Amino acid sequence: MRVWGQGLLAGLGVWSSLALAQVPAELLLADEERFISANAEFTLLHEMGHLLIHELQLPVLGREEDAADHLGLMGLFLLHGEHQREDLYLQLIDVADYWSLESSYAKERDQAIQAWDSHAMDDQRFYNIACLIYGSDPQNLDWVLEVTGLPDERSFYCDEEYRQVEHAVTWLTEHFRASSAEQGHRIQVEYGPLPVQLEGGEALLARIQASGLIEQVANRASDSFPLPRPVSLRLVTCGAPDAWYNRLQGELNLCYELIEHFRVLAAELPALRARRLQARGQ
Numbered sequence: 001m002r003v004w005g006q007g008l009l010a011g012l013g014v015w016s017s018l019a020l021a022q023v024p025a026e027l028l029l030a031d032e033e034r035f036i037s038a039n040a041e042f043t044l045l046h047e048m049g050h051l052l053i054h055e056l057q058l059p060v061l062g063r064e065e066d067a068a069d070h071l072g073l074m075g076l077f078l079l080h081g082e083h084q085r086e087d088l089y090l091q092l093i094d095v096a097d098y099w100s101l102e103s104s105y106a107k108e109r110d111q112a113i114q115a116w117d118s119h120a121m122d123d124q125r126f127y128n129i130a131c132l133i134y135g136s137d138p139q140n141l142d143w144v145l146e147v148t149g150l151p152d153e154r155s156f157y158c159d160e161e162y163r164q165v166e167h168a169v170t171w172l173t174e175h176f177r178a179s180s181a182e183q184g185h186r187i188q189v190e191y192g193p194l195p196v197q198l199e200g201g202e203a204l205l206a207r208i209q210a211s212g213l214i215e216q217v218a219n220r221a222s223d224s225f226p227l228p229r230p231v232s233l234r235l236v237t238c239g240a241p242d243a244w245y246n247r248l249q250g251e252l253n254l255c256y257e258l259i260e261h262f263r264v265l266a267a268e269l270p271a272l273r274a275r276r277l278q279a280r281g282q
Helices: 003-017 025-055 064-079 088-108 122-135 142-148 158-176 201-211 213-224 256-266 269-281
Strands: 187-191 231-236 243-246 251-255
Touching: 025 064, 025 088, 025 213, 025 231, 025 243, 025 251, 025 256, 025 269, 064 088, 064 122, 064 158, 088 122, 088 142, 088 256, 088 269, 122 142, 122 158, 142 269, 187 213, 201 213, 201 256, 213 231, 251 256
Parallel strands: 187 231, 231 251
Antiparallel strands: 243 251
16 A cells, blocks of 8 residues: 555544544645645546537547546546656545535535436546546555445456546547647636635635646646637636536636535535445444
8 A cells, every 4th residue: 555545544544533623723724725626626627628529529439528527537647647746646536525525415405416417426426536546556546445435346347447548538649639830729817706705715716826726727738739719717706616618608617616615515524534434344
């Protein structure tokens, strides 16, 4: 088991043995910040997947939403592939756990994804992402099975699922990557007005801008693919937590309310992981 696997399991042990009120504030804050950042990045890369599918007219077999999830997750691997940080897999687990938390949140409010929807159900997205994480390195990521509760029946084929996705993304980059002679259009980043009702919005915006995350994703896509027209990546006020790519206008929109929603769900993370530990110990 690698250091980051031990670190996560040790951290989960803290959540199972201590009440939330006893957790040091700085540890909880760091965990929340990582969860928010990881899911904001994944959301951007997922929507960037939609952008590339439409702007480059990429072939898609199956649901576009599944393809965008795969592009988003592989984007996280590829973005950090050359110099993996110790917290990379913690971030990937955060992305998977978001969908588990979102499933419970939506069910409580009668907002669960319907069977006819173009998106996979939240629980399915959790298991799909957990499977790809584990499948990326099953010899060293056995702790992912413990942390996520991914069943053996699914995990047995996760390395094959990962290789399929890796092959597709590699094919995409080889066939559509911009050459040094190509000059495509750039993705322009725009920050819209903050929601009036968003408490602490100014501090949130300052952290987003200071991280450079939005610009990093926009610049990587602009450098990598010859976009046929100018497109924009906009942080906007929507009135609800959401993100989408408007292919008619060429606009990728990430709502401030969605980032705030990540913060709300991050507070439920310790309880979720403690429940999993308890279930594993039964």
